[in-house]
Amino acid sequence: MMKTRLISWIAMAAMAAPAAQAAESLVIEAEQFATHGGWQIDTQFIETMGSPYLIAHGLGNPVADASTEVEIAEAGTYKVWVRTMDWSESLGREGGAGRFTMSVGGKQLGGELGKGDSKWHWEEAGTATLPAGSTTIALKDLTGFNGRVDAIFLSRGEGVKPPEKCLLEDRIAWKIPGAPGSIEDAGNFDLVVIGGGYGGLGAAISAARMGCKVALVQNREVLGGNGSSEVRVWAKGNLPPSEFLMADIVREIEDQAKASPAPAEQFVDDKKAQVVAAEKNITLFLGHHGYGLEMRGKEIASAKLLEVKTGKLKKVSGTFFADCTGHAFIGQWAGADLTMTEKGRMGMSNMWMWKSEAEPQPFREEPWMLPLDEKGFPYPQRGHAEWFWESGFNNHPIHELEKTRDWNLLASFSAWNAIKNHSAYTARDPEKKGHSGAKLDWMAYVGGTRETQQLLGDVILSDTDIDGKKAFPDGCVLTTWSIDLHVPHPVYTKANPDRPFIAKAIHRHAIDNKIGYPIPYRCLYSRNVPNLFMAGRNISVTREALGTIRVMKTIGMMGVAVGRAAAICKARNCGPRDVYEKHLEEVKHLWRMPGAKRFTSIEELSKELDTVAK
Ligand SMILES: Cc1cc2nc3c(=O)[nH]c(=O)nc-3n(C[C@H](O)[C@H](O)[C@H](O)COP(=O)(O)OP(=O)(O)OC[C@H]3O[C@@H](n4cnc5c(N)ncnc54)[C@H](O)[C@@H]3O)c2cc1C
Incomplete structure (x- = not known):
């Protein structure tokens, strides 16, 4: 069913494209794969990198392959590119956290992908000689640490390269089979x-x-x-x-x-x-x-x-x-x-949970992880890392949001590595086994955001209004929470001064929470x-x-x-x-x-x- 849909979509798009180009080139959006395996769809950063993409969020365990079938209009030797980025490199750490391989028509193309370029780009994957008809494309995650694939571009045209501009509006203008078409x-x-x-x-x-x-x-x-x-x-x-x-x-x-x-x-x-x-x-x-x-x-x-x-x-x-x-x-x-x-906003959080198993649960240490100890982060007590695992206070809340999410992932995996492999908080293990049976159970790859932009209405409500209990004739929704703003945590920030990832809340109890203040x-x-x-x-x-x-x-x-x-x-x-x-x-x-x-x-x-x- 999915395959038929994809093929007919490609065929429809091909009708809109110049004939020679349609026969020569093809783009396959990863999120449209028929089978996602263990890869997840990420839609958080479309405004900045141009598309939903697939992410291998396996908490350190490689996820199952994603695959799809595409219809090759004409037999030939195709050059293949994959649009990806190296997220650990983009954070100034050793690259290659999320490596993967790709196969076309059952054969792996080249070597490992997803390493060495910190920006979204088209990485050359290799060449594939393909017969006309249906062929399978598959992605194999190698690390379980958030490798990512936006799209795949195949071309048998001499000197043809994938389009450089990849924002969503650019893709609509590509007019290549597989790219978005009419509305x-x-x-x-x-x-x-x-x-x-x-x-x-x-x-x-x-x-x-x-x-x-x-x-x-x-x-x-x-x-x-x-x-x-x-x-x-x-x-x-x-x-x-x-x-x-x-x-x-x-x-x-x-x-x-x-x-x-x-x-x-x-x-x-x-x-x-x-x-x-x-x-x-x-x-x-x-x-x-x-x-x-x-x-x-x-x-x-x-x-x-x-x-x-x-x-x-x-x-x-x-x-x-x-x-x-x-x-x-x-x-x-x-x-x-x-x-x-501009700066000093509340950040984004990717909370996580862990649990204890009877059997030992290894967690692989990786060279890109931060060398953390107990000074750098609080113990994730009661099996969870809560709201205060927060970063991005000075990053742009839209343009740098992916970087913020990735820093949260990196910090969380690094903290877990410190607990699992470097005896951090050993005495706190409720099972008294030095966390040998402790296992990461869940981590959000969709970040929770707190503060981006405020649209302006005819009233801009301020804390002065709230403190003064100013009564507006149109007061309607009762707000009851304290004025609760977050800053980097002064204690843990000493260990990570450049990019703090633990926050502290500063509450000002300006509102009676049993009565509320009408917005x-x-x-x-x-x-x-x-x-x-x-x-x-x-x-x-x-x-x-x-x-x-x-x-x-x-x-x-x-x-x-x-x-x-x-x-x-x-x-x-x-x-x-x-x-x-x-x-x-x-x-x-x-x-x-x-x-x-x-x-x-x-x-x-x-x-x-x-x-x-x-
Ligand atoms: C870690 C953390 C802890 C918090 N603690 C609490 C707490 O204890 N209790 C509490 O009540 N609040 C808490 N907050 C605050 C609260 O979660 C947010 O303020 C609230 O979720 C904002 O609600 P919203 O509906 O404006 O946005 P969201 O909850 O972000 O919902 C907006 C939705 O719109 C979707 N969307 C965005 N852009 C588009 C688009 N272009 N097209 C289609 N869909 C789109 C998003 O995917 C999202 O699902 C916390 C926040 C965080 C991050």
Whole structure:
């Protein structure tokens, strides 16, 4: 089935390409392989390196091969390149952490790949003489330490080389079989929500129940963002009594985690999926990455999507959009006013877990690992390395995000090496066996991010507002977390002064967590893109106020507030700002309704709004 699809896709793309080039060259995106084996799809860095890619995240054990079949149009000798990078070299350590080999038509090409170049590049893999027809391409991981493959390029053309420019928009221009082709229309919606974390879920579910047609776009295969089983952050923030019933929907999707991180099932990915699936008004674009926009003047007209596993391009048009990406990508692309703290932000975490086995569990030491001892990191007690394994404080939060994630992996593997092979924290082993039976059980390769950019609304909430308990007429979502900002941990940073990877939280208890402080609605829409809402860590706040609003139950409630405001916009044919200026009592009326309240259509909702006293 997969093979047929891939071949027909290549054939379709070939029709669009110049005939000679189509016959000579072919690109195969690794994430579109029919079988991924133990390789995982990584969609975190598409904006900077151009594509989803396959990563061999085996915690030091080589993962099972990935393979696919491709249709070779004409027999001949093909030169083969693979797009990859050497991540340990990119961090200034010895290279080759993630080496792999590749075979074409059952024969290994050349030697080891993935070593020696710290940037994403096309590495020459060798040549293969291939008959016309179907042939198999396979990737063999050699290390289990995060080797990565973006794409494979085959050509039998004299002097032909793979394209140099590889960002997503460049790939669309390649016109080579296997590269992304034309955009298909995937529908028109009242509200397009991009990002399926707690903010996106709250917005999509609440708007759908108000009678809006909603598109929910999420670039992973699971919903929940940092609160999913991929990242395993437990949702915090209290849900105190409020005149507005924004918490109901959050209770429907919240995790059952007893710790963070904890076993995958406690993050209830399935429950979140079921709640969304039950909403007939939601069209879910799971595994779709929003990569760009079409504008209509200052407004967003549509979002362009890449279906990760097929490479299909689609567009979803909408009356209103909600940026729930965390990073503020949608606002950024739309030209929305925004701010970013240049240096000294909160970083990214890749948490991990370990367990004790009866049998000895070897862990391979590698030359690229940091020579750590107990001064460099705290003991991962109770079998997990928690939120404070955090780095990237001074890295660019988008352009250098892959480097930050990789530094987290390197530091974590190095710490585990110190425990397993260099007697660090020997006395702390609960089994009293010097950690001989200790085994890495899980490590997130999807990083949890905390701070990227803030989109600016008509109010930019600050800590001064919060400290002064400033009352806004549109205060709606209760934030209860303290003002909690992270800095490199002064103790462990002494051992790793250049690139700290352990953080310390500085809490300022500015809010009564049983009562909460109401975030104004005007923080939830863009001040200069007229049809853009936002819910999540990218709303209109200063970085100090981000310290409190960024926990996920609070963010889920922001989503609910946005979903209901979007329904007012639809019913009253107005924009997000008008909801505050002209329809505040109406939106408050909706916010007071239980989460389960439904309207069958916008017309029915309008009739209800007509009953609200002005
Ligand atoms: C290690 C760690 C510990 C934390 N501790 C806590 C805690 O204990 N409790 C708590 O409540 N909060 C905690 N936080 C904060 C909290 O996790 C974040 O602030 C929160 O997840 C932000 O929610 P969000 O919906 O804005 O973004 P996210 O949770 O990041 O969700 C956004 C989703 O959008 C997707 N996306 C992004 N771009 C696109 C695109 N272009 N197209 C399609 N999809 C896209 C992403 O893949 C992601 O799944 C912690 C954060 C970290 C990293």
